[in-house]
Amino acid sequence: MTAFLLHHLLDRRAELTPDAPAVRRGERTWTYHELRTRSVAYAEWLRDRGVVRGDRVLLLAPHALETTALVHACSRLGALHVVLSDRIRPYHLDHILGDSEPRLVLATDEAAGLAVGVPVHRLAELPATPSGSLPAGEPCAATDPVALIYTSGSTSMPKAVISTHAQVLFAASAINARLGYRADDVVFCCLPLSFDYGQYQMFLSCRAGACLVVGDDGDAGPTLLRRLTEHGTTVFPLVPSLASTLGRLVGRAGRPPERLRMVTNTGAALPVTASVRLREAVPGLEVVAMFGLTECKRVSIAEPNADLTRPGSCGLPLPGTEAYAADEDGHRLPAGETGELVVRGPNVMAGYWRAPDLTARRFRRDAFGQPVLHTGDRCRFDEDGHLYFVGRDDDIYKQRGIRMSCLEIEAAALDVPGVELAALLPPDEASGARLAVAGDLLVPYVVQQLGVRLEEQKLPSQVVVLDALPLSVNGKVDKKGLAELLAGQGGAS
Amino acid sequence: MEDNEFDSVLRRHLKNLPEDAELPGDAPLKKYGLDSMQAVELLFDLEDELGVVLPDEMMTGDTFATAESLRRAVGTAVDEPAAEMS
Structure with a gap:
């Protein structure tokens, strides 16, 4: 069964390995069968509250088990999920509520008071079992949107990137061609599911049939090593601050999380000292450098431990995609020259939500009508096509x-x-x-x-x-x- | 363990606690600005400066929840080697 819509990923896994653990948070674990059952029950519940194709559903629950089922529930209805941080400031949340016009908001108990002027429901209201009333048949086309991901950036207010089913599924499949998540993996994610890096852990794990452990900021502190070990974590997506914490905690305890085999890094470059220390602390560990931006999810992924052979490199562009450095007229620059990072391929997302000018500027079209993403990032490529990030346009200054x-x-x-x-x-x-x-x-x-x-x-x-x-x-x-x-x-x- | 030593290390990591303000034993440390990164710094500073090692089973969110829970954990860690010697 090929996945054409996001929830097909889940349906496929529920068929292949119904009893394998799919998601876990604290003491609660759902198998793939249970996760699928929940997602159907949630879809019915959302439909009964008026959610239809094209509607936005705001999820103020970036570390909740329910969120991992709700994204598939939205997909079943052809609706869009919008996961937000529960630490969002009212100033930004008010903007996002007006900008996304959600049909309803689902929130944790703590975050339920944040959203005003829209119907707000708590996660506890969600049913565990479906009634079987969801109609058969596809809710929408693969070219329809499935998610809005809000990012902050050069604009004064957060803006949303629109992703279609096809774009998300392509990105997940191309990423996994490099990372190789497996059915016996345990992926520990303490990054919020509102962050695209965290969010895709749901899709990558589901695609591979792995178990996703959903943590939160509390797990990113002194307890991190213990958590990684007790869950039998094999894959740990991190950012540089987490790498530093993990390296120090392993050094202090004198023993690594035994099953950990791979860490990935994105968001900012991992210092060489951090990669070296992690590999010393965890024998056999693969440290994988990546580069990306929400507008195309991921640009490139390096070979494991590439910091030893190509220091500073973020690797080759994803399979089936192209990335190059361009001059001010958009022409390709030769290897070694620095220019704007341009990305082409099915990973380029659909554009910004309700921001036609910005979309036209960044998401341009080639002679065949295909999207060409002008990222506003500065980069160069070496002779073998490996990407080196130089900085954001806004990071350049004169002294x-x-x-x-x-x-x-x-x-x-x-x-x-x-x-x-x-x-x-x-x-x-x-x-x-x-x-x-x-x-x-x-x-x-x-x-x-x-x-x-x-x-x-x-x-x-x-x-x-x-x-x-x-x-x-x-x-x-x-x-x-x-x-x-x-x-x-x-x-x- | 000197209580004021513990207090001074702890207070240093609570950026939202004014210098002259009292720190209630049962108030969540999060409220005073102890995020996960700061908690790691706090752990290392407590161990270095008070000469203790917090055992593995104390590496829980509960230990770092309040001033009182942390003081208790550090107190136990201090007492342990002495108990073995006697």
Whole structure:
């Protein structure tokens, strides 16, 4: 049975391995049969509350077991799921409610009070068993949308990327051609399901018949190692801050999570020291670097442990897709030259929701009417076609007349032994470029080590050492929060 | 373990707790800004500065939930080697 719509993935697994564990959170586990049953029951329940094809269903439950069934329930009705962080600020949530106009909102008890002006239901209202009243037949076409994923970015308010069934299924299949999730895998995801990286863990696990363990931010702290071990985790999708935590906890305990075989990284480059430490801590571990953006889900995935052979590379574009660096006129640049990252292929999503101008700018068309995604990211490719991320257009700044990128300075800082995380705030009216690093270090040492790695004119005007850097809900360094933190400290270093 | 030593390490990691404010023993530390990353820093600092090792079974969310639960865990960790010696 080929999957053409998102829920076909689940139906197929429920047929192949009905009794295999599909999803787990805490003490609760659902088999593939149970997950499918729930998704049918939820679909009926949603339909009874007026949800029809094309409707948006907002899920304010980014770490709930129910969410893993609700995405398939929406798919069964031809409706769109919109998973949001429960830590979202009312300012942003109000915007998203107006922008997405959901038929209804489903929320955890804690988040239920956040949404106003729309019907809000709690997860506890959902039925466990279906009545069997869902009509047979397909709810929509594979080219119809199945999800809105909100991302923040260059716009002042979060904007949504529209994904169709076909695009999601292609992306999941192309990603798995590289990563190879297996039916005996246990995937531990403590990233929110509102983050596309977290969300696709549902689709990748379901596709492979693996067991997805849904965690949350509480699992990303001191308890992380214990959680990974007790669930028998084999695959752990992480971001650099989680890699740092895991490396330290394994070093402290002196024993690795025994079954862990692969970690993937995206969101920001993993410092070389972090990959080295993880492999030392966990014998046989494969560390996989990836690059992506919600507009096409994933661009490239590197060979395992590619940091040893092609340091800084994010790997080759997904099979069946193409990515290249383009000059200002959109023409392909030769290997080694830096330009805008352009992506073509079935992974390019359908565009931005209700933002035709922005969509026209980013999602362009070639001579055959096929989409060509202009990402606004800067990159280069080596002779063999491996991608190197250089920075966002907005990360480029000028200091003493020289064009440079935040990423270049951050990469140099991350190369300094002992630096766990690094973030550069570009110059503004109030101050020059400021570098903040996390680690048990002294400022003069960091400055001296940076001087070994960067020309003098590139050195940031200020270096600050902190215990930890503020992180966004998706685990990336929150630069806005960092700027506020530094302002609060009166710029002391 | 000196109580004020524990307090000073703990307070350092609670960015939302004003210096002169009291820290109720049963208030969730999350409320004072202890996120997962900060909790890891706190764990390492407590172990380094108080010379204790928290055993594996204490690596739970409950241990890091409140000042009191954490103080109890650290207290047990301190007492253990002494009990073995006697």
